[in-house]
Amino acid sequence: MDNSLRVRLDICLEIVNGMTYIASKSYIHGCLCTGGVILCGGNVWKISRFRYIHRVDEDCEGWEDIVESDEGEIAPEVLSSGEFSEKSDVWSFGVVMNELFRGEDLTLEGFTPGQLKTFRHEIDQKAIECCKTNPKERPVFATLQHFIEKQCNKLRYSAANQK
Structure with missing residues (x-):
């Protein structure tokens, strides 16, 4: 994968846009993970693995299969009681964010090391917020989308000022 922070942030934006849409329709994905994000061509990324998607007011059939899988993106409340919500999907999104932005070799053309460190810290803090143990302390997808x-606008503004 490209080490550019811009590319990874674009992927993150595609995921959060999709998850915000799903949540706005009162659905829960139930199985968001990095392996379920696919490149559709160009720089278009899509969410897949809709096997466990269900409405907020419905039980998730087969949730035990998710818990038994080797996916590390499962919220603690799902592991303990099978309780799915937008906030359990947010947990999974936080794990995906962490996986997308981990690594010391990420680059951001035109940014000083200090600017890059600040930018990465903001991303890391949001991923940590998504993975809080108490679901009530996690943000909703609309907040994450914003x-x-x-963050994307900061990069665009920075790029425009460098020209």
């Missing part, structure tokens, strides 16, 4: 869009 945050990621704001």
Whole structure:
């Protein structure tokens, strides 16, 4: 995968846009993970693995299969009681964010090391917030979408000022 922070942030934006849409329709994905994000061509990324998607007011059939899988993106409340919600999907998104932005070799053309460190810290803090043990302390997808869009705008503004 490209080490550019811009590319990874674009992927993150595609995921959060999709998850915000799913949540806005009162659905829960139930199985978001990095392996379920696929490249559709160009720089278009899509969420897949909709086997466990269900409405908020319905039980998730087969949730035990998710818990028994080797996916590390499962929220603690799902592991303990099979309790799915938008907040359990947010947990999974936080894990995906962490996987996308981990590594010391990420680059951001035109940014000083200090600017890059600050930018990465903001991303890391949001991923940590998504993975809080108490689901009530996690953000909703609309808030995450706003945050990621704001980060993308910072990059666009920075790039425009460098020209």
